[in-house]
Amino acid sequence: MAGVLDSVNQRTQLVGQNRLELLLFNLGGSQLYGINVFKVKEVLQCPALSEIPKRHPVIRGLAHIRGGTIPIMDMKLATGHPPLTDIENCFVIIAEYNRSTQGFLVKGVERIVNMNWADIHPPPKGAGKDNYLTAVSEVDGKLIEIIDVEKILAEVSPMAEDVSAEIIEAAQEDIQVQKHILIVDDSSIARKQIQKVVESLGVKTTLRKDGKEALDYLLELIESGKDPYNELLLVVSDIEMPEMDGYTFTAEIRANPQLKDMHIVLHTSLSGVFNEAMVKKVGANDFLAKFHPDELAKRVNSRIAELIGDE
Template sequence: MAGVLDSVNQRTQLVGQNRLELLLFRLDGEQIYGINVFKVKEVLQCPTLTQLPQSNSVVKGVAHIRGGTIPILDLSRATGNAPIDNIQDRLAIITEYNMHSQGFLVKGVERIININWEDVQPPPKGTGHDHFLTAVTKYEDKLVEIIDVEKILAEVTPMTEDVSEGLITEDVTSNAVSKQILIADDSKIARKQITRTLEQIGVTVVAVNDGREALDHLLALVEEGVHPADRYPIVISDIEMPEMDGYTLTSEIRNHPQLNDLHILLHTSLSGVFNQAMVKKVGANDFLAKFQPDMLAQLVIERITHLGGELPALEGEA
């Protein structure tokens, strides 16, 4: 237990400093890619794979790892490049996204680097709408591309954005019609998923691409004489974002006298004990792992209606 706590304490030192650790790797070529270390459980030689009939072509098969069965995805093919060959000689990065484990087949792993989110930028303009990048950065004069894994997973295994029948009542929608919610997420697919879920409640969604845009927007409201907490009963922010991450955004909001009463929900594909500790440290109100439409809707309904009684029960709840 002491070892786990020491690890948590070490990781949480990055919180509020707008920094991240990236595991660098290569696919079918010399381009370098990066993935947040927090999402990586382990890196191992590609295990023996069992093919699944009628599965997506990106899924190379499933592997039995530490008592569980997880899919192994060809990350090169998923991004529109040539499939990785000689897979028995390649590596699998075992990750956890959206409360599910999966492995990404890669050509090779380089190293772990510690950088500032301010040095991570959105994809260059002109890359089109169908690219798989969520951000880019530079390391030792080399371009590092950060893949929008949420987009890949959504295409391989589409997730529902629909809220369960009965959760949204007429009283909820009538109360929600006058409400606005600010969301910050650098993933185009994640913004779409969140927006569709919230619009079913009846609220108006204002979406920005990262924490810096969110903070600038809130400060602009202050300059206009608007109290941001009156405009937005809840701010929903991703954690991983270029220029300013969700932890730093939360810290900036809590340290600003005209913003610090905003209700903040950190909504992220990151999960686990590290993130619970970080959320508590920066002072967010809630934490929710992606993507759970019913739970997201329920948290928003609780906030915008200020319900003190019982909410409609989710399916399966006693």
């Protein structure tokens, strides 16, 4: 399994072309699941795990890997199924989400497939709101389920979601800005987290679950005779989304004369210098790694102050 990610560094060039590569894995059955290779740091046979007192049931233990200590989460248990057994013969996917590193225990790792975000779709409406899927696709006639890792992390290790009082107080009270903020994210948990931050500052929100939906919304505003720039304070968009990723969404906005001045913040669990370079390449105004309520609130306050200063 060591060689499965040998070329991971070269794979990052796919980002920005509405493409990605999925690492396919299974949880002991025939169903296949996928995780974006760009989030994956390493895949290895499950190491010996140390017990954690009063641990969350989903965390099977701690692994000591390359000088660090990483919590190992049972992906099968996390998605509402019985726990994996015979874990010494299972695999761990080491991945980086939301500024931290976690290990996801899976039964087996299959292969890497090259995909277009346009071929990755939101979960079927009949899946229900409590499902753990953020998207689905098809490979060689088989359904691939992409798990909402942010939902799992929010349940296992909840992050602070409240904005500091001093930052709320710093919000411009005279905003009276009838403008609202467009939030674009395929994770229902992430949308709610961002919405809570923005609305705590007294700013209204509009939610869309992928870049295509968001772009359609902006084009509908134009068709109705409205100027999106006058309607929206800014756009907060995830990068990894089915149908159309955040980079492509941003590029489409910049290519449209009636949208090109929109203020865009890419807000994502992806992190690193590479993403900052991509932000500049596609023309976004800012990049913010998930999820830090105060930092997001400061971005909103800064944009409000900027607009008031322009008046």
